[in-house]
Amino acid sequence: MDTTAQLDEVKTTPWSGGRSPxxxxxxxxxxxxxxxxxxxxxxxxxIYYGAQRFSKMTWPDPDxxxxxxxGVTDHGAPLVFVGVMTFILIMSSVTMxxxxxxxxxxxxxxxxxxxxATIIGGLMFLGCQALEWTHLHHEGFWWGAIPxxxxxxxxxxxxxxxxQFANLFFTITGFHGFHVFTGVVINIIILFMxxxxxxxxxxxxxxxxxxxxxxxxxxxxxxxxxxxxxxV
Amino acid sequence: xxxxxxxxxHEQEHATMSKGRIWKVFFILLAITVLEFIIALGVPEAAMPxxxxxxxxxxxxxxxxxxxxxxxxxxxxxxxxxxxxxxxxFILIVYLIVxxxxxxxxxxxxxxx
Numbered sequence: 001m002d003t004t005a006q007l008d009e010v011k012t013t014p015w016s017g018g019r020s021p022x023x024x025x026x027x028x029x030x031x032x033x034x035x036x037x038x039x040x041x042x043x044x045x046x047i048y049y050g051a052q053r054f055s056k057m058t059w060p061d062p063d064x065x066x067x068x069x070x071g072v073t074d075h076g077a078p079l080v081f082v083g084v085m086t087f088i089l090i091m092s093s094v095t096m097x098x099x100x101x102x103x104x105x106x107x108x109x110x111x112x113x114x115x116x117a118t119i120i121g122g123l124m125f126l127g128c129q130a131l132e133w134t135h136l137h138h139e140g141f142w143w144g145a146i147p148x149x150x151x152x153x154x155x156x157x158x159x160x161x162x163x164q165f166a167n168l169f170f171t172i173t174g175f176h177g178f179h180v181f182t183g184v185v186i187n188i189i190i191l192f193m194x195x196x197x198x199x200x201x202x203x204x205x206x207x208x209x210x211x212x213x214x215x216x217x218x219x220x221x222x223x224x225x226x227x228x229x230x231x232v
Numbered sequence: 233x234x235x236x237x238x239x240x241x242h243e244q245e246h247a248t249m250s251k252g253r254i255w256k257v258f259f260i261l262l263a264i265t266v267l268e269f270i271i272a273l274g275v276p277e278a279a280m281p282x283x284x285x286x287x288x289x290x291x292x293x294x295x296x297x298x299x300x301x302x303x304x305x306x307x308x309x310x311x312x313x314x315x316x317x318x319x320x321x322f323i324l325i326v327y328l329i330v331x332x333x334x335x336x337x338x339x340x341x342x343x344x345x
Contacts, residue, residue: 021311022310022314032318039325044328048332050333052336053336054336055335055336055339057343079269087265090258090261091258093304094254097254101251209306216304217305219304223297223300226293231268231272231289
């Protein structure tokens, strides 16, 4: 009969089983799902920041808070230092994709050099963030601490909103910085594995793609932190 | 069946980022960031209302996010099912943004301190 012949026919659509419908390797798919959950965490932080800012009558002026370039000038240069930080992070994202690209061609030496460049970029970013945190700490900002009344007048904000700003700034950039730090550590581990020839023996550099996803995600989060803390 | 089967690898390889394309995306990201700087530092407060300014910043940020996720994270070249799974989930974030900002706005009008 026609119908039984149809029933016996083996289905070959992507969702009929026997193969990965997403056609990505298991570890890479799990990295995507992890990043999705991480994106929800960061979103929750930033949305809470937004809600706080909406609820307050005043808010510290970002052009006044972030107007120093550590080691160069203390005043009158808003956005310059954070611009450098943003450039460093985008640049290290580029070197990461170049490492992935070299991995596709199974070029071990190129992968190593691009990974080294990525790690240096990550460390430079962390250094810049340490400088900025130190500067703000000297100004009087910290978790649960704000500058004196004279400074607040300059910022154009009251004590409550300034405190909320300080807490959220250190929490969110701290959580992001922690991601950068773990990213650097993971990149170093992967670099050593590449140098030891682990991926060469495995025949593919998929692991570079997986850590690459994580690294780009860190860059992605920074794009949003940059906008909502420094620009808006 | 091994998880690291080679068929899968070959399937993934066909659409990859060339070096030229990587640098093109980099220059797009750089250009958007420079544009944000020009608006922030070059355009005086009076010439552009706050709402317009912030809207432009957010739109440009979403553009940057698109380029990072689509090209650097390679999502554009994945299977349609994976793209919709990841991107579709963000409807919940949009919902949370609307909820929380509405709440914040309400508090702004009703707080006594």
